[in-house]
Amino acid sequence: MSILIKDAENSEDIYIEGNHIKEIGTNVTEADKVIDATGKAVLPGLANTHTHGAMSLLRSYADDMQLQEWLEEKIWPVESKLTSEDVYLGTKLACLEMIKSGTTVFADMYFHMEDAARAAEELGLRSVMSYGFIDLNDADKREQEIKKTKEFVESVEGKKLIKASLGPHSVYTVSDEGWDWIKEYSEEKDLLVHTHLSETRKENEECVEDTGKRPTSYLNDLGVLNERLLAAHGCWLTRQECKTLGSNGVSLSYNPCSNMKLASGGVMPFPWLDKFGVNVCLGTDGAASNNNLDLFEEMKFASLLQKNNLWDATVLPAERVWRLATRNGYRALDLDGGVLEEGWLADLIVVDLGLESSCPGHDLYSDLVYSVNGSCVDSTIVNGKVVMENRKVGGEEKILKEAREQAKDLVNR
Amino acid sequence: MSILIKDAENSEDIYIEGNHIKEIGTNVTEADKVIDATGKAVLPGLANTHTHGAMSLLRSYADDMQLQEWLEEKIWPVESKLTSEDVYLGTKLACLEMIKSGTTVFADMYFHMEDAARAAEELGLRSVMSYGFIDLNDADKREQEIKKTKEFVESVEGKKLIKASLGPHSVYTVSDEGWDWIKEYSEEKDLLVHTHLSETRKENEECVEDTGKRPTSYLNDLGVLNERLLAAHGCWLTRQECKTLGSNGVSLSYNPCSNMKLASGGVMPFPWLDKFGVNVCLGTDGAASNNNLDLFEEMKFASLLQKNNLWDATVLPAERVWRLATRNGYRALDLDGGVLEEGWLADLIVVDLGLESSCPGHDLYSDLVYSVNGSCVDSTIVNGKVVMENRKVGGEEKILKEAREQAKDLVNR
Known part of the structure; x- marks a missing residue:
């Protein structure tokens, strides 16, 4: 299968063969599929490096609450009743929303991950998925979590679009022994x-x-800080912690909307992380605490929160934000994507530049980061395959209908 | 002319006669125009209480710069060459964007306001317009500004959709004598x-x-704090100032995106303003410092910025934000709109609830404020007239084309 994206406003023609960008230029004139990008821009797809896809079923279920109360009174009681069908249908909804807003890969962490994997695979979205490992210092529970983690890792071996990762939830929910196992198994x-x-x-x-x-x-003392680690949030990092993360090659997923909405208070210290070479990327967190998965909106929050916090309008300018959401995200997930160059993964999007919100069009990156939202995405290509064209995704009505019914059932269960 | 909006998910049928909501219920079954709102919500239109419409021509022209540098090196040099045609076409672009994102009235402040008024009138959007009065302590300039202000006020007398207001730019650009004249003339x-x-x-x-x-x-000492005053920003208000504004009945337009993007640093102290009864409403500021005019996005920023700043996730909950953007805005502009009740202005919107970003739909206000963006607006009605239906606005292609050409000419002039 080959695809030719022609006449984009911002790029020479892009020729895709199989799942890679084969050629950028004007030599190729034919392909199995030709996309006319006149009046549009062709860009690398966005990487959502921290989310809990299935939580889309809980979007707008509980808002304007303090974090602890939100978790204890609303989220955890519902999650305790979560079935594999909930995760399957919720992840489908999440994938639909991500495809529609230009995300081509996402890093997921949740439960019933075999079902999440099945959902993402059906929608054709690339993912890095981890089972949320929580042992709470309990040896029996740890054994269970190890078993579930191994089962999930084995279940996705050989899958084209899905990479397994490990998901130790946090320092406060995973024991030293749990972390030790994670370290060994990841190596x-x-x-x-x-x-x-x-x-x-x-x-x-x-x-x-x-x-x-x-x-x-x-x-660090447990030995898990290295280039394999993707840590989410980082709201309260000290300068010294940023240095430690940087010198160990850790990637950090910045989640401004979720942090602001749950009033985490601290703001991820981008300048320090940047100074010490941390690979900062972007994530939406789950839809229950955002409440959407639109990385275009997240990019605007990402920059504006830094500017506001540091009283400095020059910090995290548009083109840098764009890089956080694309190349840095793919890099964090150890994938050769997020840039439009020959030989890289054919994960890309075609964006409509003809909307009122990007008119008159003085600067592409400013428009992408500050002006538009995910509804500007016209087409989404993942692994050399068109998963959305002219804003249409196959089967979307059914996905929405089933998600609505399942969500209603879940919260009334 | 009568309109009947039927079968909305959130409301009984709405019957509009002339420019008012005549009846809410199920008695009326016929009208000149019937809008089927199945799967949709009917809501009051949004009020953008602080913008500079024509600056849409400068969207994404200069970003990531400190405020003073941005003004002195980029904005003011271009504004010095501004023609009435720029303002006419720029305001048309702004009105198009506002209609498409559900705004039904806006408070504008700029130059060549006769041309701004003409643009808004042609698009059918309601507006409260002021000529930006700047005398810089110069008596000759003051006489000019008084003349221009009077001319504009007279030019829109009797117009249905346009209300003139006065636009003294700020405490640092208008003299005591200028404010004195403003006070007298406004009375x-x-x-x-x-x-x-x-x-x-x-x-x-x-x-x-x-x-x-x-x-x-x-x-306050100049005697201009009263119910007629609409002040924008308020990033650095003290508690005492909030009290003074409240006891004088002043309305305050909160502009979170612009303030964050230009790194004003301070955050409008919503809890104090609320405590002292200030009528807080919402504005986008101009597109050059936002960079869009989407009040749905602004609502999310409005709430999340307060939560982040105060380390309190319960502050400014969704339904309150919605009120800021609707009823409070209309109230600030002294208009009987912003609520869906019989006898009130027929300024309203129909919102599509069938999008992935508002699925599964647990809570309407949370979805409106945190989940969706302006692209959820299906139809916009202003003063009892449909100005957008099924996301189509008459003549939009021409508006975009002319704005693009004019903007290019303006920055190269």
Whole structure:
């Protein structure tokens, strides 16, 4: 299968063969499929590096609540009743929304991951998926979690679009022994590790109380800080922690909407992370705390939150934000995507430049980051396959209908 | 002309006669025009209470710059060459974008306002327009500004959709004598007054240095704080200033995106303003500093910025934000709109609830504020007239084409 994207406003023609970008230029004139991108821009697809896809079923279910109350009174009680069908249909809804807003790969962490994988595969979206490992210092539970993790990893072996990763939930929900196992198994299988880090003050305070160390030092001493680690949030990192993360090659997923909405308070210190070479990327978190999965909107929040926080309008300019959402995301997921260059993965999007919100069009990156939202995405291509064209995704009505019914059932269960 | 909006998910049928909501219920079954709102919500239209419409021509022209540099090196040099045709075509672009994202009235402040008024009238959008009065302590300039203001006010007398207001730019660009004239003339003609207040630290510091008073006290002593005053920004208000604004019945337009993007630093203190009864409403500011005019996006920023700033996820919950953007905005503009009740202005929108971003639909207000963006608006009705239906606005291609050409010409002039 080959695809030719012609006459885009911002690029020479892009020729895709199989799942890679084969040629950029004007030599190729024919392909199995030709996309006319007149009046449009062709761009790398976006990478959502931290989400819990199936939580889309809980979008707008509980808002304007303090984090702890939100979790204890609303989210956890519902999650305790979660079935594999919920995860399957919820992840389908999430994938639909991501495809429609230009995301081509996402890093997921949740439960019933075999079902999440099935959903993403059916929609044709690329994913890096981890089972949320929580042992709460309980040896029996740990054995269960190890078993579930291994089963999931084995279940997706050989799948084209899905890469398994490990998902130790956080420093406060996984024991030292749990982390030790994660470390060994990730080395043995060469798997990425996806966790939450420094989201709240509570987490930081309790970690210091329990271990005498801040979360980053604690993880460093456990030997899990390395290029395989993708940590989400980082709201309360000190300068020294940023340095530690940078010198160990850790990637950090910045989730501004979720952090602001749940009032985490701290703001991920982008300038320090940048200074110490941390690979900062972008994530939406789950739809229950955002409440959408639109990385275009997230890019605007990402930049504006830094500017507001640092009283500096020059920080995190548009083109840098764009890189966080594309190349840095793919890099965090150890994938050769997120740039439009020959030989790279054919994960890309075609964006309509003809909307009122990007008119008159003085600067492409400013428009992408500050002006438009995910509804500007006209077509989405993942792994050399068109998963959305002219804003139409196959079977979307059915996905919405089933998600609506399932969500109603879930919260009334 | 009558309109019947039937079968909305959130409301009984709405019957519009002339420019008012005549009846809500199920008695009326026929009308000149029937809108089927199955799967949709019918809601009051949004009020954008602070913008500079024509600046849409400068969207994405200059970003990621410090405020003073942005003004001095980029915005002011271009504005010095601004023609009435620029304002006409730029305001048309702004009106198109606002209609498409569900805004039914906007408060504009700029130059060549006769041309802005003509643009808004042609698109059928309601507006409260003010000529930006700047005398810089120069008596000759003041006479000119008075003349221009009067000419504009007279030019729109009797117009159905346009209300003139006065636009003294700020405490630092208008002299005492200028404010005195504004006060007198607003009383004589019963006109609203639209100004900028406490946007930056610089403004506050200089006002204290020059007058010994903070901006709010200074305006209070000039006698211009009253129910006619609509002040924009309020990033650096003290508790005492909030009290003064409240006891005088002033309305405050909150502009979170622009303030964050230009790194004003301070955050409008919503809880104090609310405590002292200030009518807080919402505005986008101009597209050059936002960079769009989408009040749905602005609502999300409005709430999340407060939550982040106050470390409190319960502050400014979804339904309150919705009220800021609707009823409070209309109230600030002294218009009987922004609610769906019999006898009120027929300024309303029909919103598509069938999008992936508002699925599964647990809570309407959470979805409106946190989940969707302006692209959810299906139809917009202003003053009892349909200005957008099924996302189509008459002549939109021409507006975009002309705006693109005019913007290119403007920045190269």
